Amino acid sequence: MGTQKRIEVADAIRGIAVAMILMLHAIEHFNFYNQPVPDSPCLQLIDQMVWDSLWFLIGGKAYAIFALLFGLSFHIMLTHARERGDDFRLRFVWRMVLLFLFGNLNAAFFCGEVLVLYSIVGLVMPLVCNLRTRTVLILAAVCLLQPIEWVKMGLALVAPEQVGMLDFPYYDHWMQAMKMLGEGTFLETVCANLWHGQIFSLAWAWGAGRFFQTAGLFMLGMVAGRIDAFSLSQRNTKLWASVFAGSLMLYFPLTGLGNLLPSFVGGISGEALEASSIGFLANGAFRGSLLAVVGSLQKCCFMLMIVCSLLFAYYYTPIQRAMRKLMPYGRMSLTNYVTQSIIGSFLFYHWGLHLVWCDTWSELLCLGVLAVQIGFCTWWMSHHKRGPLESIWHRLTYL
16 A cells, blocks of 8 residues: 555656646746736736746746656666566666657757756666665765865865866857747757757756756655655654754755845955955855855755645645646656647747747646646546556657
């Protein structure tokens, strides 16, 4: 019963994460950012509320939930393979090659997708899957602490001219991709997305710490699978409460530091700051890397609070009934994610309808798309074992 429940709640949470991703992409116009300012002051206020609320609740969190559950799925597949006497590691590498291809299919429509990133970072999982749990947790912690940013902080203090060698410039690629989103034909947009869009997406992910954060969350998800953390038990209830409390205690000081540091530094003259005991904060490169570490940890804490809250809601409240309705949607996460990109690009890019709508109307439109997707998934999963793309991925994985 524990394994079945764990899979069910994971599917429900995965469905929520994919829905959250669509909700955030809606107000971004799928990375196009061509929202107009409404004439109505009331609608301007609602727009600002929608924008701020969704970025606060979803920005950087939905993706992190998805990454955590990716690691959990890896553990489940690894365990099933071991029960059959198979070594899953090489097959998983092949599975990541397939995911890379799916990612490029998605990238042809949406230039900010994450599947290619997952396929690259996922290659770390076969390397760590046989390590002791304590060792995996240490590696995950190192990744979540953004080691590259610490190296950059050190370089900023001793050799600031060398900091840039750890970054990948992507502004020109970003501008080329945006130009095609706003004026290109379908084929021109696809070509720009697959070249310029992928380069800037991966370069941005590197600069934002997504490579190491994703690896850390993959490993945490695998550990969660090892200890059966998603099943209902008294031990797990205490574990969720502890994780929630610890994340909450860390979240507030991290948020405070992230919000106050720029204004604090800006309120002190450069000479006075350099002469003080915290003169290192006057170094912009150092400060930027420090804020990147703080921001990454802050989002991880918030994400863990969301996951723990959803686990409590699923097992201990009537909300379980509503969450179970999202299970088919979660089981078809790959199909839904790619379909979202196709629909979103058609709605907002030049090659499609090229809608120039404000945040509120864009969000309502995509909530309608979400409702249609959920209805389709409910029907499809009542007749099939897997979603369309999930079936192709599964069959090709086990060739």
